[in-house]
Amino acid sequence: MGFNIRPNDLADLCKWDADLRVRCRRCGRRAAFDLVSTLNYFRGRGWNTSWDCVAPRFVCKGTSDKPGCGSKDMSVGMYPRPKPPRPEPKLTELEMRQQAKRERH
Numbered sequence: 001m002g003f004n005i006r007p008n009d010l011a012d013l014c015k016w017d018a019d020l021r022v023r024c025r026r027c028g029r030r031a032a033f034d035l036v037s038t039l040n041y042f043r044g045r046g047w048n049t050s051w052d053c054v055a056p057r058f059v060c061k062g063t064s065d066k067p068g069c070g071s072k073d074m075s076v077g078m079y080p081r082p083k084p085p086r087p088e089p090k091l092t093e094l095e096m097r098q099q100a101k102r103e104r105h
């Protein structure tokens with residue numbers, strides 16, 4: 001499975017653990033959006049979450065210090081999330097005591 005697969009719905013990105021990436025076709029500005037908040041935003045407004053209906057909802061707004069060009073010609077894609085680092089295995093209390101004993105000898 002590669003990332004050339006086209007989702008049918010915004011919610012499909014959950015399956016691939018990806019966030020939404022939006023790119024402006026006019027000025028090339030890119031932004032990544034958290035999938036859950038974007039889904040909630042769409043659903044909260046009763047917007048269709050079909051993949052074809054996602055891009056037209058975005059405008060190249062930018063941020064206050066870096067304003068966008070205002071274009072509505074946006075393309076959307078998937079943005080795979082970085083894998084979280086594996087948690088360190090934790091020693092149980094017994095193992096810690098055994099280790100402390102070993103270090104004393």
Ligand SMILES: [Zn+2]
Pocket residue numbers: 024025026027028029060068069070071
């Ligand atoms: Zn733009």
